[in-house]
Amino acid sequence: MADKNQYRYLTKTGLKSLINGLMKDRVVYGAVKKDGFPAFGRITRFEDLELSQTPTHLSAKEFFFPQRECLLKFDIPTGAHEPVVASQGQAVIGLHPCDIHALNLMDKVFAHGTSDANYLTRRADTVIIGAECFPDEYCFCSSVETMNANAGFDIFLHEIKSGFLTHTGTDAGRHLLGKLTKTVKASASRIKELDRLKKKKEGAFKTRLNAPAKDLPGIYAQSSDSPVWGKIGAICYGCGSCNNVCPTCCCFDVKDEVGANLKDGLRVRVWDGCTLEDFAKVAGGHNFRKTRAERLRHRFNRKFRYLTDKFNALFCVGCGRCSRACLVKINIAQVTNELIAESTITKNR
Amino acid sequence: MNSLLNQQSPKTDNLVSPYLPSAATVERVTKLTEKERLFTVTPLAAIGGLPVSFDPGQFFMCGLPGYGEAPFSVASMPVNSHINGSPKQSFDLCIRAVGNLSNAMHRIKKGDRVYLRGPFGRGFKTDELKGKDLLFIAGGIGIVPMRSFIKSVAGKDSYGKLTLICGAKTPEEILFQGEMDEWKDMGMDVRLTIDKRHPGWKGNVGVVTTLISSLKLKPDKTVAAIIGPPVMYKFVALALRKKLIKDASMLVSLERRMKCGFGKCGHCQINSSYVCQDGPVYRLTDLAGLPEAF
Numbered sequence: 001m002a003d004k005n006q007y008r009y010l011t012k013t014g015l016k017s018l019i020n021g022l023m024k025d026r027v028v029y030g031a032v033k034k035d036g037f038p039a040f041g042r043i044t045r046f047e048d049l050e051l052s053q054t055p056t057h058l059s060a061k062e063f064f065f066p067q068r069e070c071l072l073k074f075d076i077p078t079g080a081h082e083p084v085v086a087s088q089g090q091a092v093i094g095l096h097p098c099d100i101h102a103l104n105l106m107d108k109v110f111a112h113g114t115s116d117a118n119y120l121t122r123r124a125d126t127v128i129i130g131a132e133c134f135p136d137e138y139c140f141c142s143s144v145e146t147m148n149a150n151a152g153f154d155i156f157l158h159e160i161k162s163g164f165l166t167h168t169g170t171d172a173g174r175h176l177l178g179k180l181t182k183t184v185k186a187s188a189s190r191i192k193e194l195d196r197l198k199k200k201k202e203g204a205f206k207t208r209l210n211a212p213a214k215d216l217p218g219i220y221a222q223s224s225d226s227p228v229w230g231k232i233g234a235i236c237y238g239c240g241s242c243n244n245v246c247p248t249c250c251c252f253d254v255k256d257e258v259g260a261n262l263k264d265g266l267r268v269r270v271w272d273g274c275t276l277e278d279f280a281k282v283a284g285g286h287n288f289r290k291t292r293a294e295r296l297r298h299r300f301n302r303k304f305r306y307l308t309d310k311f312n313a314l315f316c317v318g319c320g321r322c323s324r325a326c327l328v329k330i331n332i333a334q335v336t337n338e339l340i341a342e343s344t345i346t347k348n349r
Numbered sequence: 350m351n352s353l354l355n356q357q358s359p360k361t362d363n364l365v366s367p368y369l370p371s372a373a374t375v376e377r378v379t380k381l382t383e384k385e386r387l388f389t390v391t392p393l394a395a396i397g398g399l400p401v402s403f404d405p406g407q408f409f410m411c412g413l414p415g416y417g418e419a420p421f422s423v424a425s426m427p428v429n430s431h432i433n434g435s436p437k438q439s440f441d442l443c444i445r446a447v448g449n450l451s452n453a454m455h456r457i458k459k460g461d462r463v464y465l466r467g468p469f470g471r472g473f474k475t476d477e478l479k480g481k482d483l484l485f486i487a488g489g490i491g492i493v494p495m496r497s498f499i500k501s502v503a504g505k506d507s508y509g510k511l512t513l514i515c516g517a518k519t520p521e522e523i524l525f526q527g528e529m530d531e532w533k534d535m536g537m538d539v540r541l542t543i544d545k546r547h548p549g550w551k552g553n554v555g556v557v558t559t560l561i562s563s564l565k566l567k568p569d570k571t572v573a574a575i576i577g578p579p580v581m582y583k584f585v586a587l588a589l590r591k592k593l594i595k596d597a598s599m600l601v602s603l604e605r606r607m608k609c610g611f612g613k614c615g616h617c618q619i620n621s622s623y624v625c626q627d628g629p630v631y632r633l634t635d636l637a638g639l640p641e642a643f
């Protein structure tokens with residue numbers, strides 16, 4: 001949580017100056033409405049911005065890890081390969097705390113060992129402006145310790161009746177606030193209003209996990225043979241929507257696209273998903289995760305155990321996007337609660 | 350301004366694309382069977398003295414523009430020689446035509462170029478195996494990575510008894526039979542088997558495990574390396590346990606779909622282990638608790 005003294009008050013007009021200022025030398029993306037639903041999109045006028053209380057359908061990962069991106073250009077006759085690390089000065093406005101946590105997790109994946117220049121360069125060229133949210137029936141960030149973000153953003157906005165309370169996460173954020181707009185020290189009454197809103201948010205979760213976050217990797221470790229996997233595997237379509245909408249799903253495929261002249265082309269990476277049938281298939285036809293049950297078990301374990309073992313953090317940020325998107329209503333929180341109910345870890349408590 | 354922004358994000362100074370391959374010249378193409386060809390390649394960066402350095406069992410991502418990339422194990426150790434007086438290093442890749450890239454590789458000729466990234470992963474640590482009896486068990490195309498291992502230890506005094514068990518579906522599909530005769534001359538016990546009876550084949554018939562029971566092994570001194578199709582591992586491990594070989598003395602090399610080679614694309618993941626980084630060579634004990642390993 002930010003130090004109370006750090007909060008600065010920003011009016012709605014003040015936010016407009018900030019966004020307009022950012023638009024002068026950056027491409028700005030932010031929360032907008034598409035077909036009536038909250039989403040991220042390009043913002044060319046301040047009025048386009050519609051900060052949403054509930055999560056966007058798709059996460060903001062596409063601005064750092066696009067669905068399709070060129071890794072290199074090649075020329076077939078000469079064999080020349082030219083790397084492409086495309087990045088632009090950009091800003092993304094309206095990321096919720098869970099989205100910011102998700103970005104911090106993606107940072108770990110793309111920075112460990114060999115650095116992924118494409119992702120990391122984009123990340124460094126992006127101003128992040130976070131915004132407070134309010135849970136819908138799918139959100140469960142309060143159960144996975146991602147309800148508040150302390151780092152990973154430049155500026156954070158808490159909407160109150162008369163405008164916003166802001167706090168900053170980086171020197172760059174402080175610099176931008178100072179340069180592009182005007183803020184004043186937050187008054188005690190406004191900070192009280194914020195406290196009230198936070199309490200209201202904390203009490204508003206309809207979905208909660210029935211075990212403390214630190215127990216989840218252990219609970220998943222006991223669940224390999226649970227009947228739950230067969231049950232959800234039997235109804236899953238293997239459509240990969242859950243992978244697409246998830247802010248921490250960042251697996252990809254790499255393929256070559258040859259131009260119409262058959263001379264040059266691009267090596268591109270595109271999003272891939274572990275729930276898709278071919279994801280773990282090798283030559284000769286052997287599939288290391290043949291059934292949908294095995295593939296869902298892999299995806300859920302990746303969020304709560306496998307990557308936790310590797311990076312020491314839960315990789316589910318509780319945004320509920322996968323549950324919201326699933327056509328057959330497989331709900332990651334409900335599934336996890338079923339595993340919790342089966343686990344001896346919770347029974348021994 | 351961006352320098353300020355960089356403070357919170359991971360460092361991006363001097364980042365180079367890890368996806369950029371470097372060219373290698375194909376020195377020689379040897380047709381082994383209808384489906385397998387051996388390519389001797391010289392990375393261009395290695396001409397002029399830059400050493401190519403890898404452990405047996407490691408792999409490269411090898412690609413052709415327009416056909417993508419795929420992982421291929423080193424099939425030999427680097428060999429030093431000279432072109433026009435300047436030193437160069439070359440090594441072998443053996444490629445089975447199964448798909449898009451590998452079929453295109455089969456159209457490659459001497460003097461053409463291929464494009465490599467790597468080496469990646471963990472291979473066989475030959476230094477740590479000094480003094481051991483080594484038992485190589487290869488099924489099908491598993492002999493390819495095994496060949497780099499065998500070539501780095503065969504004929505050296507620092508290892509104990511060397512035994513190779515190699516199986517394939519038909520006699521023609523047992524690769525490198527000519528070299529196996531050389532390995533025999535260097536003192537290696539070579540035993541071959543094919544899956545089903547075949548006209549003209551006088552050797553053993555049956556899966557590789559059928560050759561294990563007759564071996565005389567010193568359990569404390571033996572390390573087994575096993576490379577083959579996924580189904581093979583469980584049965585070979587069972588047969589070796591009967592011979593009192595411990596799981597910690599069994600090394601296996603795993604195959605997975607791989608798109609990056611350095612822990613990003615997620616394709617090779619088994620639980621928290623990435624085969625491209627932690628493997629492809631594992632101790633069997635490292636795979637305990639990973640039911641999806643094979």
Ligand SMILES: Cc1cc2nc3c(=O)[nH]c(=O)nc-3n(C[C@H](O)[C@H](O)[C@H](O)COP(=O)(O)OP(=O)(O)OC[C@H]3O[C@@H](n4cnc5c(N)ncnc54)[C@H](O)[C@@H]3O)c2cc1C
Binds near residue numbers: 281
């Ligand atoms: C560490 C390691 C080392 C290896 N070493 C060697 C080696 O030394 N020699 C060797 O020959 N091979 C080796 N392989 C295997 C080799 O990388 C694969 O066979 C590779 O797929 C060949 O690429 P390709 O483009 O020719 O085949 P692809 O076009 O990828 O097709 C190969 C097969 O993959 C499956 N497949 C591919 N795409 C799809 C899809 N979209 N849907 C369904 N199935 C699909 C099919 O079964 C197809 O027959 C190794 C693999 C690993 C992981």
Ligand code: SF4
Binds near residue numbers: 242303316
């Ligand atoms: S697994 Fe589902 S709830 Fe968790 S971060 Fe991904 S989309 Fe959100």
Ligand code: SF4
Binds near residue numbers: 243322326
């Ligand atoms: S969104 Fe639902 S149906 Fe589609 S793959 Fe994910 S769990 Fe299966």
Ligand code: FES
Binds near residue numbers: 614615
């Ligand atoms: S090959 Fe991409 S993660 Fe291992």
